Amino acid sequence: MSRTISVRALAAEALADIALSGHSLREVADRALPRLPDARDRALLTALLNEGARWWPRFDAALDRLLAKPIRRSEPVIHALLVTALVQLEILEMPGYAAVAATVEAVRELRRPRLAGMANAVLRRWQREREALLADLDATPATRHAHPAWLAKAIARDWPGHAEAVMAAANHEPPLMLRVNRRRAGRDAVADRLREAGQEIAAHTWLADGLVLPHSTDVTRLPGFAEGHFAVQDGAAQVPADLLDLASGQRVLDACAAPGGKACHALERSDIALVAVESEARRALRITQNLERLGLAADVIVGDAGDVRAWWDGKPFDRVMIDAPCSATGVIRRRPDVRLHRRAADIDALVALQSRILSACWETLAPGGTLLYVTCSLLRAENEGVVGAFVDGRADASVLPLTLPVGQAAAIGWQILPGDGDLDGMYYALLRKQG
Structure with a gap:
């Protein structure tokens, strides 16, 4: 039986599996999410895993500047926990005191009490030296846009006039796009039904079967999904x-x-x-x-x-x-x-x-x-x-x-x-x- 675990500790274990052990985000999330009974905790875990994976190249590099000795190999879960803490501070914009305190508590929960002081010191240093550290990370495309160095170079080589925009776009949440199954429903009818269910939705401007929602949601709960009226598919x-x-x-x-x-x-x-x-x-x-x-x-x-x-x-x-x-x-x-x-x-x-x-x-x-x-x-x-x-x-x-x-x-x-x-x-x- 799985032990009871806080969302931040679980996020650290899961993100270490993704970033340092090569497991897919979908596979890890599917395994981790059922361990959290509270819907708000599941939403936070989803955000920490998605943004942790998205911004890992940036904040992994930040930890190399903050730690006297790297711990990604010796303490991979604690390393991942610190990445999630920086995600909370910089991407999710959570209050600093709450993110730091919850992270230090998660270190103890993960049975690494001797590292609690180190985690606290690292995050306090980030807060003190934030502007200089961010400027240093922003100095190169790879850490500015959280892309592996080889990919940043490849994009600059193949798309020199577009590289900055391409890498910046990769760090924004995409809209949720649906494809209406015209054999079972009309696009306008599907859109009207979704609006009645409280969804903000618009017809795509040039894709004949496309509908666009601004944010992700559990599509299996949307009216018409079970009847096969639509499927999720990017434009x-x-x-x-x-x-x-x-x-x-x-x-x-x-x-x-x-x-x-x-x-x-x-x-x-x-x-x-x-x-x-x-x-x-x-x-x-x-x-x-x-x-x-x-x-x-x-x-x-x-x-x-x-x-x-x-x-x-x-x-x-x-x-x-x-x-x-x-x-x-x-x-x-x-x-x-x-x-x-x-x-x-x-x-x-x-x-x-x-x-x-x-x-x-x-x-x-x-x-x-x-x-x-x-x-x-x-x-x-x-x-x-x-x-x-x-x-x-x-x-x-x-x-x-x-x-x-x-x-x-x-x-x-x-x-x-x-x-x-x-x-x-x-x-x-x-x-x-x-x-």
Whole structure:
């Protein structure tokens, strides 16, 4: 049985798992939140984990300036607790006396009473020297925007005119976006019902199925969720259904399909025969669950999208969508732990995987058909680098023109950067197979 624990002590244990042991924020939060019976404590824990992961690179560096000897390896939970204390002071703007006192008490609760004095001294020093310490942290892009140094450099290299705005956007809470299931409800009707339930909501200006709420909420409690009237999906992820130019009777492949949002959106739009391929059985189950809630049907296959011989029946597809595995650097405002877990060394392996999947799935596309390559990365190597190398080696592949109301043209395709139109970062390229 789990021991009774305060929200700050639990947050420290959980954040150490995320930042120092490599566990995902979602996995850790799902495990930790049920341990807190009070809704206010659960809300505080959620804030501490999200903002702790988001701002870890900044406040982790701050502790190196405040501590004579680092403790992240010797006392990882206490190190994480101090990060959460700085988050409370600087991001959540809690009263200083309360944040410091509660943190010192949490040190004792975590059975490290000998470190209580150190924690108190560190936080008091932060309060005394705050202005100078903040100026020091703000002097470099990585600690100013709480990005790992390799990613800050990569963004500056790939998007030199946008780097500061991109990194700043990644540190703001994104809006909650919904996608209305037009097979079950109209957008206006869904919006009216949500407003009647007290939600502030607006129709997206150019995404036909999009609704926008300013803040996150438990969508499972919203009216219409259980009936499958809508799903959660960022606006950038709603774009592919428009780009695919779907028509009834088409045969469509969604490679790397989990959790199924883009597949479901395509099925909501047109009477198509859709095959969804996902390499992990656990993630493929999520596709099936989403299909069932929304009243949709598809052929869900557990398989490697890059090994088509293992699952393809040989019948060509009119449309192919590849939502390629990527660095997820375009969605770190929504998934802040990505900045803690992704490494520069990962990119070459991802590019090789993306290239393999693109080449393999191209073979399943019918002559005259189109393939949409999508990533939630903002790194050029994963985007136009992959597509450009593929097109250069294929006589039967041509790039189709593509423009959207927000974002910018890439060397090939189109890039939405984080914050463009208040959307997540996402890349798209459309290719036509010559007949």
